[in-house]
Amino acid sequence: MRYMMMFAALSLAACVEAPESGAQIYAAECAGCHGADARGDGPHARGLETAPPDLTTIAARNGGVFPRDQVMSTIDGLQRDAHFSAAMPEFGAGDLGETVIVEENGLGTPVPTKLLLLTEYIALLQRTE
Secondary structure (H helix, E strand, O other): OHHHHHHHHHHHHHHOOOOOOHHHHHHHHOHHHHOOOOOOOOOOOOOOOOOOOOHHHOOHHHOOOOOHHHHHHHHHOOOOOOOOOOOOOOHHHOOOOOEEEEEEOOEEEEEEHHHHHHHHHHHHOOOOO
């Protein structure tokens, strides 16, 4: 009986699709413009009126702190300054997946899973030099 329950649990786990990783999302949605190395030199960047920024220097441009919420707002399309290129899609207009609760200072905020994974991946790409 114990083996039957274990097999059932493994079978269920095999049916559930694993979420994409932040690297996979980046490769599919961002690398075309921002480049595989996130330095703004992707193949689709050529000919754009506004060059895509180097995503590896976001923290350096913000006093050494990665502004997670600002990055998520930018990707989502909620917070865009006038210097943003119209070529940058508003990913919040599409399906960013199920939401997860992100807690900070005792407050929980629902955040789309893909948005959080992508932002965490970009945070890992930050250069300290």
